[in-house]
Amino acid sequence: MNTPFDYARHNDEVRQVWDAYNAGKPFRAPIQFSMNARMILQNHELNTWGYTWQQYFENPDVRWTVELAFQKWARLNVVQDSEMGLPTKEWAGIGVYYQNCDEAAWFGCPFYFPANDMPFIEPILKLDGDKHKLYDMAIPDPLRGGIMQRAMEHYEYLDDKRKHEDFEGIPVGKSWVFGGGTDGPLTVACNLRGASEIAQDFYEDPQYVHDLFGFITDAVIARIKAISAFNGASLPTPGWFFADDSIELISTPMYKEFVLPYHRKLLAAFSQGGPNGIHLCGKVQRHLSFLKDELNIKTFDLGFPTNMGKAREDLGDDVTLIGNIAPHLLHLGPVESIREQVKKLCASGVMKGGKFILHDGNNCAPGTSLEHFQAMVDAGKAHGRYPPADM
Helix, strand or coil: CCCCCCHHHHHHHHHHHHHHHHCCCCCECCEECCCCCHHHHCCCCCCCCCCCHHHHHHCHHHHHHHHHHHHHHHHHHCCCCCCCCCCCCCECCCEECECECHHHHHCCCCEECCCCCCCEECCCCCCCCCHHHHHHCCCCCCCCCCCHHHHHHHHHHHHHHCCCCCECCECECCCEECCCCCCCHHHHHHHHHCHHHHHHHHHHCHHHHHHHHHHHHHHHHHHHHHHHHHHCCCCCECCCEEECHHHHHCCHHHHHHHHHHHHHHHHHHHECCCCEEEEECCCCHHHHHHHHHHHCEEEEEECCCCCHHHHHHHHCCCCEEEEEECHHHHHHCCHHHHHHHHHHHHCCCCCCCCCEEEEECCCCCCCCCHHHHHHHHHHHHHHCECCHHHC
C-alpha cells in the first residue's frame, strides 16, 4: 500500500526553504518547474474532453475548465518548492493569455492552429511581402485593440463567473488579463516580421529595424501602463523583469547597436533603477556580463544552452541564477540521466553565494512523467545543499 503524500509536511518544508533563501541563508537551493495549461491540452490522458487550442483561445468556459484542471493536477502531483494540496483559501485566478502569441496578436497577427502542436501567429509584415505596412500602423488600443478586445471580454466573463461558481467547493481568485509585461522588442519584431526577414533587415535596411523596434517599444510601454492602471498596479517599480529570447540570434555588438536603446527605454519607463531581471531561453552566454553592466540585471532566468557554472564565474556571487535542466531531458529521461545532470549542475559552481534556484530551462514539455519530475527533485535535494563553509 502506498503511503499518502503528506502535503502539510511538504508545505512546511517549502516555507522553511523559501524563508531561508530569502534571508540569504539557504540550506538548499529551491526547486521549481515552469508549466502551463499545455500540460493538460497536449496530454491525451489529462485532456479527457479532447479540447483544442482553438477552443481554449475562443471559449472562456473551456479556458476555465482547462486552467483549473491544470492547477489541480500540478498541486496534487508535481512535487516542487511550491504549495501543494488543495488550496485552503482559493484557486489562483484564471488568466486570459495566448501563450507566446499574445503581443503579436495584439498588433494584429492572425493565429494559426496546427493539428498537433502549439498555436503560433502569421507575421503581418511578411504575409504579402510588404514590410512597409509598418508605416501605416498605429499603436493598438491598449485595452481593446487587436486580440485584447476578445481578451477583455473573456476576462470580464471569467471574473463574473468566479463570483457565482467555485471549483470543487473552493472559490476561484480574481481573473487577470495579459499585457502587463513583454517578450521584448526583438522577439516581438521576429513575430511581426519573421526571424529570417529581420536577420536580413539588420544588414540591408538597418533604419527599418530601428523604426520597427521603436514602434514596438512605444506601443508596449503604452499597453503596460494601461494594463497596470487597469489592475491598480503602481509603476515604476524598484526593479523590473522582462524577456527578449531572440537576442540569441545576434552578436553583442549588434545587440548594443540595435536592441539596447529599446531595452533602456523600457527600463526607464518601468524601473526605478533596479536591480532588474530578464528571462532568456536561448544561447545567450556572450551577452550576460554586458546585460548585467549596462542594464543592472541581477536576476537571470536561463535556458538549457547556458553554462551556469561559467555564468556564475562571469557574473559574480550577487546575481540570482535560475535554471536550467533541459526540458527534453526531463521529458525523455532516463531517470539516471536526469539525476546525473542535476548533480553536475549543482557542482558547477552555480550555487556559490546562495543565489541559485534549480529550475527547468525553460518550460516543461507535455507528457513529462511524474517519475521524471521526482527524479529532478530528489537529485536537487541531495546535491543542492549548502555546506556551512559555503555560506
